[in-house]
Amino acid sequence: MKQIFGIIVAALILVVLVGQPFYTVDERDQALILQFGKPVGVETEPGLKFKLPFIQKVKTFPKILLEWDGDPGQIPTKDKTFISIDTFARWRIKDPLTFFRAVRTENAAQEKLDAIIDAATYDYITSHNLIEAVRTSNRSMKVEEMISVGLPEKARQQVEISMGREKMTRGILEQIAPKMVQLGIEIEDFRIKRINYVAEVQKKVYERMIAERRQISEKFRSEGQGQSKRIEGERQKELRKIKSEAYRTAEETKGTADAEAIKIYANAFNRDPEFYSFINTLAIYKESLDESTNIIMSTKSEFFKYLKNYKKQ
Amino acid sequence: MAFDNENRENPWKKKDAPPDIEEVVRRLKSVFGGSGASLAIIIVVGLTVLGLFSAVYQIETGAVGVVQRFGEYIYTVENGLHIKLPFGIDTVTKVRNAEVVSEEFGMRTVQAGVRTQYASGRQYQNESLMLTGDLNCVLVPWVVQYTRSDPYKYLFKVRDVRGTLHDISEAIMRRVVGDRSINEVITERRGIAVAAKRELQKALDEAETGIQVVNLELKKTTVPEPVQPSFNEVNQALQEKEKMILQANEAYYKVIPAARGDAERMVTDAEGYALERINRATGDANRFIALLREYNKAKDVTRRRLYLEAMGEVIPRLGTKYVLDPDQQGLLPLLDLGRKGGK
Numbered sequence: 001m002k003q004i005f006g007i008i009v010a011a012l013i014l015v016v017l018v019g020q021p022f023y024t025v026d027e028r029d030q031a032l033i034l035q036f037g038k039p040v041g042v043e044t045e046p047g048l049k050f051k052l053p054f055i056q057k058v059k060t061f062p063k064i065l066l067e068w069d070g071d072p073g074q075i076p077t078k079d080k081t082f083i084s085i086d087t088f089a090r091w092r093i094k095d096p097l098t099f100f101r102a103v104r105t106e107n108a109a110q111e112k113l114d115a116i117i118d119a120a121t122y123d124y125i126t127s128h129n130l131i132e133a134v135r136t137s138n139r140s141m142k143v144e145e146m147i148s149v150g151l152p153e154k155a156r157q158q159v160e161i162s163m164g165r166e167k168m169t170r171g172i173l174e175q176i177a178p179k180m181v182q183l184g185i186e187i188e189d190f191r192i193k194r195i196n197y198v199a200e201v202q203k204k205v206y207e208r209m210i211a212e213r214r215q216i217s218e219k220f221r222s223e224g225q226g227q228s229k230r231i232e233g234e235r236q237k238e239l240r241k242i243k244s245e246a247y248r249t250a251e252e253t254k255g256t257a258d259a260e261a262i263k264i265y266a267n268a269f270n271r272d273p274e275f276y277s278f279i280n281t282l283a284i285y286k287e288s289l290d291e292s293t294n295i296i297m298s299t300k301s302e303f304f305k306y307l308k309n310y311k312k313q
Numbered sequence: 314m315a316f317d318n319e320n321r322e323n324p325w326k327k328k329d330a331p332p333d334i335e336e337v338v339r340r341l342k343s344v345f346g347g348s349g350a351s352l353a354i355i356i357v358v359g360l361t362v363l364g365l366f367s368a369v370y371q372i373e374t375g376a377v378g379v380v381q382r383f384g385e386y387i388y389t390v391e392n393g394l395h396i397k398l399p400f401g402i403d404t405v406t407k408v409r410n411a412e413v414v415s416e417e418f419g420m421r422t423v424q425a426g427v428r429t430q431y432a433s434g435r436q437y438q439n440e441s442l443m444l445t446g447d448l449n450c451v452l453v454p455w456v457v458q459y460t461r462s463d464p465y466k467y468l469f470k471v472r473d474v475r476g477t478l479h480d481i482s483e484a485i486m487r488r489v490v491g492d493r494s495i496n497e498v499i500t501e502r503r504g505i506a507v508a509a510k511r512e513l514q515k516a517l518d519e520a521e522t523g524i525q526v527v528n529l530e531l532k533k534t535t536v537p538e539p540v541q542p543s544f545n546e547v548n549q550a551l552q553e554k555e556k557m558i559l560q561a562n563e564a565y566y567k568v569i570p571a572a573r574g575d576a577e578r579m580v581t582d583a584e585g586y587a588l589e590r591i592n593r594a595t596g597d598a599n600r601f602i603a604l605l606r607e608y609n610k611a612k613d614v615t616r617r618r619l620y621l622e623a624m625g626e627v628i629p630r631l632g633t634k635y636v637l638d639p640d641q642q643g644l645l646p647l648l649d650l651g652r653k654g655g656k
Contacts, residue, residue, distance in 0.1 A: 024385075027381055027384060048383035048385075064471060065520060067477060069480075088484070131446075135446050135492050141447065141492075141497060142494055189519070194442075194443070195487070196439070205448070205450055209450070209495075210542075224557035228557040238572075243572065246575070249580045260591050268597070285623055286627055296636075297636050304636055
């Protein structure tokens with residue numbers, strides 16, 4: 001009896017230890033049940049699970065969102081600028097059964113994603129201008145007005161963005177989505193992380209930026225000169241205005257006074273012009289005739305009339 | 314079986330258990346006789362003690378414990394002392410949900426060891442080097458501070474939360490900068506930080522990372538080193554411009570007020586002249602009128618008097634005086650008109 005009990009216990013222990021009828025599925029995982037290597041079921045709920053011992057095996061896959069980092073390398077854009085681009089995506093194993101059949105391991109999935117997404121990215125980048133991948137909207141930017149150097153890329157001004165980064169990534173996502181279904185994968189999110197010029201282009205861009213800044217510097221300098229000249233002109237003008245206005249006012253004041261004086265004189269002297277010239281002439285005689293004056297006078301003059309004749313005429 | 318365990322444990326527990334394991338084994342052997350059975354008991358007792366220890370756990374302040382039973386999430390506990398099922402049935406993962414974590418982008422304060430966890434393996438500057446909307450290159454370093462606000466999502470929804478944060482953050486910062494000109498990127502950092510924070514939070518929520526962005530701050534945005542001197546030159550030129558304008562203004566203010574003063578003086582002078590002119594004229598006129606009034610009273614005699622007074626004053630002063638009688642002829646050639654002065 002005791003021996004039989006012992007045998008049963010031993011058998012149970014053997015089943016549990018070797019056959020493993022119990023297995024756990026983590027919150028982050030999902031499991032595929034394989035019977036002799038053939039998938040027969042999927043367990044997506046976490047917790048303690050039961051399977052047939054010995055015959056069935058369990059293969060777990062992550063259910064959690066997984067990362068993918070793309071590297072399509074150097075790509076020429078439609079406007080023939082070479083850029084290096086860095087992308088990433090978040091994906092998950094949507095259908096473990098399909099995934100197991102088509103891909104088997106996560107590493108293999110990464111490789112497949114590389115191939116599919118990088119190719120789609122390449123297509124999109126090469127068929128669009130660089131600016132479409134850089135900008136998202138038609139938001140109008142504040143730029144230095146005078147920038148005109150190196151304008152062959154029209155992108156530099158306020159261009160119409162027909163696609164934009166957001167639409168581009170969505171387009172890439174739509175393009176790859178059907179291929180993902182075949183792999184049992186779902187792409188949650190695809191984004192362009194970095195876009196940079198390749199080294200040679202970078203150098204040229206730097207040169208352009210330097211030239212641009214030089215131009216802006218020169219603009220500032222000439223603006224300074226212009227403003228300074230303008231202020232100088234303003235000063236001259238103001239100076240002339242002040243002086244001439246003062247002159248004008250002064251002359252006008254004097255003129256008015258002169259006119260007034262003439263009026264006053266005329267009013268007075270008009271009462272007896274003859275008397276005026278009489279006394280004024282006498283005054284002039286007094287002032288202008290002195291010892292340097294030689295005078296020849298006639299005895300017929302009024303003054304000397306008494307010299308020859310005292311009689312009243 | 315648990316009941317059984319306790320029963321077997323009791324006799325051993327009542328004794329003063331010496332620390333020596335061999336002694337314990339010997340005693341147990343003596344109690345139970347059979348060597349195999351006693352070994353099993355030791356194992357069971359050991360496991361029980363271990364189980365008791367592993368059942369109790371503590372969660373410190375600022376963290377929570379996320380409990381899984383057979384891998385399945387069951388609940389989250391706050392800080393304090395807690396009990397769980399032992400032997401790996403329940404597992405607890407501590408998440409420091411209150412801790413504010415900083416992620417730095419494009420700066421060298423990050424340790425290399427931490428950084429190399431993330432895929433690209435490029436240099437720090439590459440993290441912050443980006444293209445602006447006017448296709449210029451600019452360096453934008455920034456810091457994201459976050460908390461693990463939803464420990465459940467943080468643990469179970471995304472495998473590499475930190476890597477995700479890094480990638481999304483870089484993508485979004487570039488998107489925001491990609492829609493702005495280089496001037497805006499350098500001068501309007503605040504707006505960029507606000508826009509980037511809003512979009513980053515949205516993307517992190519969509520990805521169910523369980524992360525709450527507390528703060529996103531832009532550090533000093535600059536241009537790549539080869540371009541920097543030319544940017545400095547722009548600043549210099551701007552200063553020069555301001556200086557030139559200031560100097561011109563200085564000259565202006567040096568001259569104009571003085572000129573205004575001069576002008577006022579000129580006008581005042583003219584006003585003085587006018588006053589003088591009119592006063593004099595009025596004076597002259599009044600004098601004449603007064604004279605005339607008296608003259609009119611005795612015209613003839615006054616006229617004579619005035620004439621004679623004047624003559625009386627003038628004649629004595631004169632130089633050589635000739636009085637000629639026009640009736641006499643031939644006198645004129647005798648005169649020496651060239652002689653100066655009188656006698």
